[in-house]
Amino acid sequence: MSIYLPNKATITNIIEETPTIKTFVFKPVDSFSFKTGQFIELSYPGIGEAPFTPSSDPNNKKAFEVTIMKVGKVTELFHKAKIGDCLGMRGPYGNGYPVDSFKNKELLIVGGGVGLAPLRSLIYALYNRINDFKKIVICYGARSPQDIVYKYLLEEFKKPKNVEFRLTVDRADNTWKGNVGIVTTLLEKLPLDIKQATGIVCGPPIMMKFASLKLLELGFSPKNIHLSMEKNMSCGLGKCGHCRLGKYYICKDGPVFIFDDIKDMWDIWD
Numbered sequence: 001m002s003i004y005l006p007n008k009a010t011i012t013n014i015i016e017e018t019p020t021i022k023t024f025v026f027k028p029v030d031s032f033s034f035k036t037g038q039f040i041e042l043s044y045p046g047i048g049e050a051p052f053t054p055s056s057d058p059n060n061k062k063a064f065e066v067t068i069m070k071v072g073k074v075t076e077l078f079h080k081a082k083i084g085d086c087l088g089m090r091g092p093y094g095n096g097y098p099v100d101s102f103k104n105k106e107l108l109i110v111g112g113g114v115g116l117a118p119l120r121s122l123i124y125a126l127y128n129r130i131n132d133f134k135k136i137v138i139c140y141g142a143r144s145p146q147d148i149v150y151k152y153l154l155e156e157f158k159k160p161k162n163v164e165f166r167l168t169v170d171r172a173d174n175t176w177k178g179n180v181g182i183v184t185t186l187l188e189k190l191p192l193d194i195k196q197a198t199g200i201v202c203g204p205p206i207m208m209k210f211a212s213l214k215l216l217e218l219g220f221s222p223k224n225i226h227l228s229m230e231k232n233m234s235c236g237l238g239k240c241g242h243c244r245l246g247k248y249y250i251c252k253d254g255p256v257f258i259f260d261d262i263k264d265m266w267d268i269w270d
């Protein structure tokens, strides 16, 4: 059977997160499971295919969720999909987050915009064994209050005793009473042993760049910063070379990389 032949998954629910972001709940036709941080190639028959990281709890084997921001041709078509539509899916691909290596550590999770999608899956994976981690600080930034994803879950995210959740928007409106400023403004006075702590960053390239530089400035070790890298992809399998980052293929060797391993590559933030 061709490695490019997709399996099928049916949309069972659609959640409108923001004016440009929707979460699709899928029931896979065949059995499907993924590790948090791995990605799938989702296809609309006859139209196109694009990579997305499931945003749901990896422990849920009956359904999975994908949160999609509308940015271009393929994502616009996904946004037109209806409950009951059947889409193609290949994968999961890539390495995912090394959750076991986070055991007994203090974690800082930094997300921007739709970058909270892969991180939501990570948050579920961590919360499933929350006592394994000393402390978790989650910092999330969105462009405006209406661009915040998973608003209905934020109170849940704050519940564990060893979790601190910080939220900011770049631009406030008259309903907003919280922090205003880009996500790096949340990275002050962190209640963490910075030298030993692990940082996990996911968001648009510009946000990843400045968040990573800020973590280094604060004293995080480059070996302890994990980045979810994105590049245009095609095969998803390490065959076509579209996703090359220096000596790595993001699809095969990533998408989660340790900053120290990729910091010297000139196109890291492209």
Ligand SMILES: Cc1cc2nc3c(=O)[nH]c(=O)nc-3n(C[C@H](O)[C@H](O)[C@H](O)COP(=O)(O)OP(=O)(O)OC[C@H]3O[C@@H](n4cnc5c(N)ncnc54)[C@H](O)[C@@H]3O)c2cc1C
Residues within 6 Å of the ligand: 039, 050, 051, 052, 053, 054, 067, 068, 069, 070, 071, 072, 073, 074, 075, 076, 114, 117, 118, 229, 230, 231, 232, 233, 255
């Ligand atoms: C491993 C991986 C996981 C991803 N997970 C998610 C996710 O969970 N949710 C989500 O909304 N998006 C995710 N993306 C990004 C998503 O794949 C792209 O937004 C999508 O491919 C754009 O397709 P399009 O045809 O709609 O846009 P296009 O018409 O191809 O492009 C429109 C604009 O989007 C930019 N763009 C295209 N591809 C990417 C890309 N891969 N990353 C960033 N910008 C891009 C283009 O440069 C252009 O400016 C992920 C990408 C990768 C590589």
Ligand code: FES
Residues within 6 Å of the ligand: 232, 233, 234, 235, 236, 237, 238, 239, 240, 241, 242, 243, 244, 249, 250, 251, 252
């Ligand atoms: S997408 Fe083809 S090699 Fe990575």
